[in-house]
Amino acid sequence: MSGQVTDLARRTALLVIGAGLAGLCAATELQRAGLQVLVIDKGRGVGGRLASRRIGSATFDHGAQFITARTDRFCAAVQGWSAQGLVREWFKGAGDRHARWRGEPAMTAVPKLLARDLDVLLDKKVSGLRQNESGWMATLESGESIQAGAVLLTAPVPQSLALLDAGGFVMPPAVRAQLEGIEYERCIAVMATLSGHSKLPPPGGLAPSEGPIGWLADNQLKGISALPALTIHATPAYSLEHWDVDRPATARELLDAAGPWLGASVTGFQVHAWRYARPAKVEPQPCLALADDHPLLLAGDAFGGQRVEGAALSGWAAAEALLAAAAR
Numbered sequence: 001m002s003g004q005v006t007d008l009a010r011r012t013a014l015l016v017i018g019a020g021l022a023g024l025c026a027a028t029e030l031q032r033a034g035l036q037v038l039v040i041d042k043g044r045g046v047g048g049r050l051a052s053r054r055i056g057s058a059t060f061d062h063g064a065q066f067i068t069a070r071t072d073r074f075c076a077a078v079q080g081w082s083a084q085g086l087v088r089e090w091f092k093g094a095g096d097r098h099a100r101w102r103g104e105p106a107m108t109a110v111p112k113l114l115a116r117d118l119d120v121l122l123d124k125k126v127s128g129l130r131q132n133e134s135g136w137m138a139t140l141e142s143g144e145s146i147q148a149g150a151v152l153l154t155a156p157v158p159q160s161l162a163l164l165d166a167g168g169f170v171m172p173p174a175v176r177a178q179l180e181g182i183e184y185e186r187c188i189a190v191m192a193t194l195s196g197h198s199k200l201p202p203p204g205g206l207a208p209s210e211g212p213i214g215w216l217a218d219n220q221l222k223g224i225s226a227l228p229a230l231t232i233h234a235t236p237a238y239s240l241e242h243w244d245v246d247r248p249a250t251a252r253e254l255l256d257a258a259g260p261w262l263g264a265s266v267t268g269f270q271v272h273a274w275r276y277a278r279p280a281k282v283e284p285q286p287c288l289a290l291a292d293d294h295p296l297l298l299a300g301d302a303f304g305g306q307r308v309e310g311a312a313l314s315g316w317a318a319a320e321a322l323l324a325a326a327a328r
């Protein structure tokens, strides 16, 4: 990090790092309350782990597979998204009977809608965050910088910590130990196009009870792909063990393991490796304040719960904390 302010410097009252659901839910609330908010993400699109991809005319959800809603606030949000045609019930869980919602046309529908009315900078990776007299200076990999009065960090915690370390931020040892203790499961995801229909039974999602595959989904049966398209998620244990193994070889091994459900030949595949797929455990507080005068907060699914719902709840909690700080 150079620490230099370039002529591309921007100013904002609040900078939200991460345009996943936590960041977008927080930014929406804060902007609605009248704050000037800028959201920044290193990805080319919004949504973070709510991710979909096209291979030719086939569509894949390769991150989160479905949304569940358990709390009143999130249930109300999902009902609202359903009324707007952004989510649709895919199936009900056999055990808990909770609806599994899919995105319409795919998982990025909700984040795209939330981002529509926000100021979002994409394809910009923050490389460091430094405290100064007027708040926080975020330095971007591109050489630009952003001065903010307050910052909300919603990247997976190890990535947020790296930004703070790069800016020389010092936190109490107990807080640092807590944050360093937050670990994430990994997930190697394979997206395969098929020459015909798969053998997966309706509704097209299945969690095998053994073997290297944790989840399989037929995106055509799911209703999001025009062509046969299979998403395979390796288990956390297999993903960890094979993290440094040649990815195409790993994908072929997973496709072999998926053999009983393929029903057609594989015409092509791509791999995406999620280093931070899901937090291994969830912190007791819904968000964490690291500085008060010029607020610095951490949020995301590591705080709110290992699901899409948890990310939203954490984002909303962070927004409330930031509004309370602004009112002081």
Ligand SMILES: Cc1cc2nc3c(=O)[nH]c(=O)nc-3n(C[C@H](O)[C@H](O)[C@H](O)COP(=O)(O)OP(=O)(O)OC[C@H]3O[C@@H](n4cnc5c(N)ncnc54)[C@H](O)[C@@H]3O)c2cc1C
Binding pocket: 017, 018, 019, 020, 021, 022, 023, 040, 041, 042, 043, 046, 047, 048, 049, 050, 062, 063, 064, 065, 066, 067, 068, 124, 125, 126, 127, 154, 155, 156, 159, 163, 187, 189, 233, 274, 276, 277, 278, 299, 300, 301, 302, 305, 306, 307, 308, 309, 310, 311
């Ligand atoms: C394979 C997989 C399957 C899953 N299945 C389900 C499921 O079926 N149901 C469910 O409820 N949940 C599921 N989840 C979990 C769910 O996707 C997450 O809990 C939720 O999406 C997390 O949202 P978030 O906003 O906290 O983080 P993220 O979505 O990760 O958002 C963080 C954002 O920060 C950005 N970022 C990181 N570092 C920087 C930087 N330096 N500069 C700028 N931007 C940065 C990232 O690009 C990202 O967009 C799954 C996750 C994975 C990976």
